[in-house]
Amino acid sequence: MADESAPQANSPHEMLAAVRDLTRRVRVAQRxxxxxxxxxxxxxxxxxxxxxxxxxxxxxxxxxxRPQDKVCMAPNPAELGYWTVALLLAYAAIAAFYVRQSRRRGLGTPIRPYVVVGVALAVMMTAVSIWLTFHPLLPQPADPFSTNPVQIEVGPAAWLVNGLASPLGVIGLALLVLAWVERHVALLAYTLAYLAIGMVQGNQVIHSSSPWFFLPDLLVPAALLLLGAAAFALFRPGAKVRAA
Incomplete structure (x- = not known):
């Protein structure tokens, strides 16, 4: 009587598909x-x-x-100091949130690369902003004390560097890293739209005597971020994947 091999419950292809599906569900649960x-x-x-x-x-x-005039050719250093500290504290809070979430769900979290890159971006933003103070890439307000104002040639690279070196540009770059870490296509699309709007805003020259002239530069990205947070919270998966 010829020996016949017993049929296997799962073929290698089915097992591989099951592993991939589990990996996908774990990634979704980690978000x-x-x-x-x-x-x-x-x-x-x-x-x-x-x-x-x-x-x-x-x-x-x-x-x-001079007696009745004061001209400062650089943004307020207090603003740069605020953003540096605020971003570092933000990444600390985000890391704590993801670690707490991973412990509650019994799943590991890949958030470390995101936090490391985010901190590095915050430090680089500070360094680049200080460099731009002494080597501006964009036209600066006219110096009333100068009889020979310097004209600066502005090219696409200058606009790009200036936009990405801003705090809101750094936030967008960090969100791109988060989209990669979480394998999140929707977050990638959202971040690209956020960066596009931020680049347009960040390179606008505003001529205004109002002390609140900066409000659109902060309220528009804040509104985008709040809407994004609400949307991703509303549509996050309700099922939890638990480790065996």
Whole structure:
């Protein structure tokens, strides 16, 4: 009587498909996209009183005065200091949230690369912003003390660097990393739209005597981040994947 091999319950292809499906469900369960967006929206809104009321400290020595005039050729260093500290605290809060979530669900979390890149971007933003103070790539306000104002040639690269070096540009770059970490196509699409709007806003030259001239630059991205947080929270998967 010839030996016949017993049929197997699962073929290698079926097992591979099952592993891939489980991996996908685990990645989905690990996502907490709404929380980083909410945190970034909060620090953007908190920046409003900093922009409005923080005193200007001439750290870089760019201010020039005469009896009735004072011209400062660099943004308020208090704003840069705020964003550096706020972004670092934001990444600490995001890391704590993901770790707590992973422990509650019994799943590992891949958030470390995102936090490391985010912190590195915050530090680079500070360094690039200081460099741009002394080597501006975009046209600066006219210096009333100068009899020979310098004209700066502006090209696409200058606009790109200036936009991406802004705090809101750094937030967008960090969200791109989060989309890669979470394998999140919807977050990728959202982030590209956010960056496009931020680049247009960040490279606008505003001529206004109002002390609130900066509001659109903060309220528009804050609104986008809040809407994104609400949308991702509303449509996040309800099922939880638990480790065996």
């Amino acid at each position: 907490g996209t709404w929380f980083p967006l909410l945190v970034f929206a909060v620090i953007t809104l908190v920046a409003i009183p900093v922009y409005r009321y923080a005193p200007y400290v001439d750290v870089f020595g760019t201010c020039r005065t």
